[in-house]
Amino acid sequence: MTNTPTGFGRMTRKEDARFVRGRGTYVDDVRLPGTLHAAVLRSPLAHARITAIDTRAAEAHPKVRVVITGAVLADRGLAWMPTLSGDVQAVLATDKVRFQGQEVAFVIADDPYSARDALALVDVDYDPLPPVVDARTALDPDAPVIRDDREGRRDNHIFDWEAGDAAATDRVFAGAAVVVAQDVLYPRVHPAPLETCAVIADHDVVTGKLTVWATTQAPHAHRTLLATITGIPEHRIRVVSPDVGGGFGNKVPIYPAYVCAVAGSMLTGRPVKWTEDRSENLMATTFARDYHMHGEIASTVDGKILALRVRVLADHGAFNGTAQPSKYPAGFFHIVTGSYDLEAAHCSVTGVYTNKAPGGVAYACSFRVAEASFLVERLVDLLALELDVDPAELRMRNLLRPEQFPYTCSTGWEYDSGDYPRALALLLETAGYRELRAEQARRRELGEHLGIGLSFFTEAVGAGPRKHMDIVGLGMADGAELRVHPTGKAVLRISVQSQGQGHETTFAQIVAHELGIGPDDVDVVHGDTDATPFGLGTYGSRSTPVSGAAASMAARKVRERARIVASAMLEVSPDDLEWSPGRWSVRGDPTAGKSITEIAAAAHSDLDLPDGVEGQLDASCVYNPPNLTFPFGAYLCVVEVDPGTGQVVVRRFVAVDDCGVRINPSIVEGQVHGGLADGIGVALMELIAFDPDGNHLGGSFMDYLLPTAVDCPSWELAETVTPSPHHPLGAKGIGECATVGSPAAVVNAVMDALRPFGVRHADMPLTPAAVWRAIQGRPLRGDLAID
Amino acid sequence: MQIAVVVNGEEHVRDVEPRLLLVHFLREDLGLTGTHWGCDTSNCGVCVVHLDGVPVKSCTVLAVMADGREVRTVEGLARGADLDPVQRGFIACHGLQCGFCTPGMLMTARWLLDHDPDPSTEDIRAALSGQLCRCTGYENIVRSVRWAAENGSEAAS
Amino acid sequence: MQVPASFQYRKATSVAHALSLLAEYGPEARVVAGGHSLLPMMKLRLAHPEALVDINDLAELAEIRVEGGALVIGALVRHAELLSSAVAGRHFPILHDAERVIADPIVRNRGTVGGSLCQADPSEDLSAVFAALRAELVVRGLDGERVVAARDFFVGPYETVLADGELLVAIRVPIRPSVSAYVKVDRRAGDWAVGAAAAVLELAGGVVAEVGIGLTALGARKFVAAEAEDHLRAGPPSGERFAEAARIAAAHCAPTADQRGPVDYKRHLAGELVARALRGAVGRAA
Structure with missing residues (x-):
């Protein structure tokens, strides 16, 4: 790869120079003088009443400064905090513990080892209560009520939500020749970024200023929330998110320990640092999925898909802490119609409380598009099985056609653009689909079990239009500020925060593209609320669709300002100037022109400008997207299954992605690679299950398995480019596409391999045991302990 | 002590x-x-x-x-301003995203190349199989190590 | 982050010194070598030794050699060293089969053969392998040395016959002509075994003169499928007899359910993997 002189294309990343030297700065690397260190005492039980907490022995530890309990916080009105879904969550438990791993006390000591030691000295008396472990029993009349903290609550019901036309859907189903139904569990998994969550709270008693260093994907939203929770005026709070070691949605919410660290700093007058361990990360921070789905698909006898009907039971854990736009309690799940032209569709979702950690919307799911896409792609494969039609052929017959865009689906989304058949055709060609099927037939003769799985997905990213989309009342628009210095070098300040996406490079390329200067002449500032404009942050693949558009529009404003300045320099009318990269010149006389660098100098000089025109070139933009963008893709996975052991080996994975215009193709491909590995992990090994007592069975990387380099094949990528018609750059966003689209391809491949055994479906993760049991006709249930 | x-x-x-x-x-x-x-x-x-x-x-x-x-x-790893070939490889092949796993990957890659200057991609995957990356899906890490094998016969010295 | 509770630490400079340190600190002292089993347990505060006796400097325990008709593997030999030992692989390819799938390459650089055996984790691979090989474990105490058959070394999960103050110093594997193989099923590269089987066959005149069958993580007493061995001994190494031995092994093990799999699957695996290991071993005879 070589650095291109300007604009879009492959270039090496600006941030890598520090990372390869070990010079990144993650929160745990930040050293503030006088820092104290904290550890969190957590509940060993899933459901219990707290009858007493004795902190005296811990407080007597020579290195312990303060022990904070729920009672201490309650005195300050901090024992409970709002969640991102209109619920409240205990900061430190006061009445009951509601999941194993819940925060009970916060110990602050001189050093982290002593803080850990002192946890054992806090004595908590629990009165155990029966836990709700199986979401399917959460609404039973005799189920223990988890949220008795909420007045008048007598059950574990959170919400009912639906989309689409139920009556019309029922009518189509009633008249359909073929109906296929399946229960599908998308089990609880975890984003598990390699850097765990961490915070340093530093409250200055003299100035009243609170500085919070935190692993956050949304520093501005965290500042506003911290102001709301703590009562500290928002202008006296600075949130700094330095380098972030992966997020994937895990670092969107504010966690109880962050609030405790703030309280601790206010109590001690010293910076308080807390870094969670891996078990805490896996057991207590935001999980993902946990959707118990029942899907039905209706078609004609010749395979024209007619309708989709879906019921979901959503396990939200003990507090409703999902992070999604307020009006969408099930996120964007109603994109479950997928990539197909349906007459009708209806989905309904019921959310319930269980005695498990809160969360649900995370792990690159694009607000539940992951669950939706997985379900519809399983159903299409089951329909193909029922009709005995090739699954590629069935998809090709039913995909939306290019002329149908913009397309409004049965549940209300308006897809912006796409050429789906082209992507699928490219996939089949790239993979050598026909040859693969021939190989499969040959090997079946030999008793070998090759499986070929397809998926086609439509993503919905770039949330979103502020008229429809907000999180805790904050509209999902993002700002960008572009300053051009007198020498023509630029600084772009953005509201979104990279967790590895390479914003320092991609956003510099956007400005470079718009202004015709080199990306190395643009510095990107992010992650510090004192230095950047407001915005909602990076998740839901929204950085390029929203903030990228803001950067582009700000740069175009700069360009227009430059035009005025150039017209004054050249003493011609602005209308007589034309733009070429980096330069305004007189129409018809390219030699008479001024470069951006010359214009920037002039804009800061004593040059006479027309009346009403300010000096300098700086500009800003708050971008309110008119619609989501809808990237899409077609994936194919080839597996080999050993029916004697149930082991699955992924031989090939071919991915065609269309995310519109690609700003830096290398970065796009890298994001796809990562998401494909997620698909291997989720489909084959990642799982958080609970035993009957509510004990978490995935609390370390010994139990929560992530794919390694030998579990992943060498990814084969191809692309189509269908620009978004409404995004200024035609870009659509890519971050979560592969995580959303790939699990179905893997599972479909395994099911394809098991077809000779009469297996229709098995739930993820397809571990050796799960595959073998599926072959025996006794599938394992993934959300509960294996007995 | x-x-x-x-x-x-x-x-x-x-x-x-x-x-x-x-x-x-x-x-x-x-x-x-x-x-x-x-x-x-x-x-x-x-x-x-x-x-x-x-x-x-x-x-x-x-x-x-x-x-x-x-x-x-x-x-x-680096000698002053001279990056080790594995460091240059990771930059050249986009072998990192969030950067959190990168130092560990680099150290193992360096050791691998010290013992096997021309490892196959399978050898590289096996050598790195005790280290997790959540961003790259490993593909570009493997390419980065191959790049280092092909473009830097020895460590920076 | 997780950190261990405080403990005293002494670095042993010789086996005799290690033994005297163990005596000095008493039953609450633990030997540490690679530390890859013990330190995570201490971080989780599931193990609370009052003192650690570090034997990493005991070069005398770090050798692999052939001596007195046996392959002698020092207790401090790292997994990576056993994996790269040509002499070990030549005599007992099963050792390389197993080492290749123990944890991951970085852990293998540090973890030791002796440490694995002394941990006696039911999912640990080498216990079944050395039991199948009928290895002898050399144990030294202040009173001198004793030799324990690998099959008698394991008392139960995480429990061995090592007495307080004793140190495992070496594993001796008698060298006799044999074929061997180790087959493991895991959920992911580097994971602990869902189940695994070890097979060692001494073939003479078209007959199985002696056989060792080990099982990992499948609830076999002392990691051995003794009844299956009895079935095979003194008969021809035929596919039918292997299948019957596999059935017997499955019937006699007592696996427990966990997140790696239910009992019926693990019992099935016992049979499946014993058959594969036996076939794999015999396949090496060619």
């Missing part, structure tokens, strides 16, 4: 608790924060450093075990 450890060629003498983990000794006592920790259970490999020339997971080695030995960390 007092220990003397040579880290990246420089001897450090410190008084430490026996229970201090090597990763914390490097990060907290010496300020070498390029070595990260990520899992506590020796599964993720973001803490890999060389101990007497052999890659180990420093979250599962006591600092006192390094007494009298040599440690090399990511900060010791």
Whole structure:
């Protein structure tokens, strides 16, 4: 790869120079003088009443400064905090513990080892209560009520939500020749970024200023929330998110320990640092999925898909802490119609409380598009099985056609653009689909079990239009500020925060593209609320669709300002100037022109400008997207299954992605690679299950398995480019596409391999045991302990 | 107890608790924060450093075990401004995203190339199989190590 | 981050010194070598030794050599060293089969053969392998040395016959002509075994003169499928007899359910993997 002189294309990343030297700065690397260190005492039980907490022995530890309990916080009105879904969550438990791993006390000591030691000295008396472990029993009349903290609550019901036309859907189903139904569990998994969550709270008693260093994907939203929770005026709070070691949605919410660290700093007058361990990360921070789905698909006898009907039971854990736009309690799940032209569709979702950690919307799911896409792609494969039609052929017959865009689906989304058949055709060609099927037939003769799985997905990213989309009342628009210095070098300040996406490079390329200067002449500032404009942050693949558009529009404003300045320099009318990269010149006389660098100098000089025109070139933009963008893709996975052991080996994975215009193709491909590995992990090994007592069975990387380099094949990528018609750059966003689209391809491949055994479906993760049991006709249930 | 450890060629003498983990000794006592920790259970490999020339997971080695030995960390890979070929490979092939696993990956890659200057992609995957990456899907990491094999026959010196 | 509770730490300079340190600190002292089993347990505060005796400097325990008709593997030999030992692989390819799938390359650089055996984790691979090989474990105490058959070394999960103050110093594997293989099923590269089987066959005149069958993580007493061995001994190494031995092994093991799999699957695996290991071993005879 070589650095291109300007604009879009492959270039090496600006941030890598520090990372390869070990010079990144993650929160745990930040050293503030006088820092104290904290550890969190957590509940060993899933459901219990707290009858007493004795902190005296811990407080007597020579290195312990303060022990904070729920009672201490309650005195300050901090024992409970709002969640991102209109619920409240205990900061430190006061009445009951509601999941194993819940925060009970916060110990602050001189050093982290002593803080850990002192946890054992806090004595908590629990009165155990029966836990709700199986979401399917959460609404039973005799189920223990988890949220008795909420007045008048007598059950574990959170919400009912639906989309689409139920009556019309029922009518189509009633008249359909073929109906296929399946229960599908998308089990609880975890984003598990390699850097765990961490915070340093530093409250200055003299100035009243609170500085919070935190692993956050949304520093501005965290500042506003911290102001709301703590009562500290928002202008006296600075949130700094330095380098972030992966997020994937895990670092969107504010966690109880962050609030405790703030309280601790206010109590001690010293910076308080807390870094969670891996078990805490896996057991207590935001999980993902946990959707118990029942899907039905209706078609004609010749395979024209007619309708989709879906019921979901959503396990939200003990507090409703999902992070999604307020009006969408099930996120964007109603994109479950997928990539197909349906007459009708209806989905309904019921959310319930269980005695498990809160969360649900995370792990690159694009607000539940992951669950939706997985379900519809399983159903299409089951329909193909029922009709005995090739699954590629069935998809090709039913995909939306290019002329149908913009397309409004049965549940209300308006897809912006796409050429789906082209992507699928490219996939089949790239993979050598026909040859693969021939190989499969040959090997079946030999008793070998090759499986070929397809998926086609439509993503919905770039949330979103502020008229429809907000999180805790904050509209999902993002700002960008572009300053051009007198020498023509630029600084772009953005509201979104990279967790590895390479914003320092991609956003510099956007400005470079718009202004015709080199990306190395643009510095990107992010992650510090004192230095950047407001915005909602990076998740839901929204950085390029929203903030990228803001950067582009700000740069175009700069360009227009430059035009005025150039017209004054050249003493011609602005209308007589034309733009070429980096330069305004007189129409018809390219030699008479001024470069951006010359214009920037002039804009800061004593040059006479027309009346009403300010000096300098700086500009800003708050971008309110008119619609989501809808990237899409077609994936194919080839597996080999050993029916004697149930082991699955992924031989090939071919991915065609269309995310519109690609700003830096290398970065796009890298994001796809990562998401494909997620698909291997989720489909084959990642799982958080609970035993009957509510004990978490995935609390370390010994139990929560992530794919390694030998579990992943060498990814084969191809692309189509269908620009978004409404995004200024035609870009659509890519971050979560592969995580959303790939699990179905893997599972479909395994099911394809098991077809000779009469297996229709098995739930993820397809571990050796799960595959073998599926072959025996006794599938394992993934959300509960294996007995 | 007092220990003397040579880290990246420089001897450090410190008084430490026996229970201090090597990763914390490097990060907290010496300020070498390029070595990260990520899992506590020796599964993720973001803490890999060389101990007497052999890659180990420093979250599962006591600092006192390094007494009298040599440690090399990511900060010791480059020679001044000259990056090691594995560092250049990771930049050239987009072998990192969030950067958190990168130091450990680099240290193992360096060791691999020291012992096998021309590893196959399968060899590379196997060598790195004790280290997790959540961003790259490993593809570009493998390409980065191959790049280093092809473009830098020996470590920066 | 997780950190261990405080403990005292002494570095042994010789086996005799290690033994005297163990005596000095008493039953609450633990030997530490690679530390990859013990330190995570201490970080989780599931193990609380008052003192650690570090044997990493005991070069005398770090050798692999052939001596007195046996392959002698020092207790401090790292997994990576056993994996790269040509002499070990030549005599007992099963050792390389197993080492290749133990944890991951970085852990293998540090973890030791002796440490694995002394941990006696039911999912640990080498216990079944050395039991199948009928290895002898050399144990030294202040009163002198004793030799324990690998099959008698394991008392139960995480429990061995090592007495307080004793140190495992070496594993001796008698060298006799044999074929061997180790087959493991895991959920992911580097994971503990869902189940695994070890097979060692001494073939003479078209007959199985002696056989060792080990099982990992499948609830076999002392890691051995003794009844299956009895079935095979003194008969021809035929596919039918292997299948019957596999059935017997499955019937006699007592696996427990966990997140790696239910009992019926693990019992099935016992049979499946015993058959594969036997076939794999015999396949090496060619």
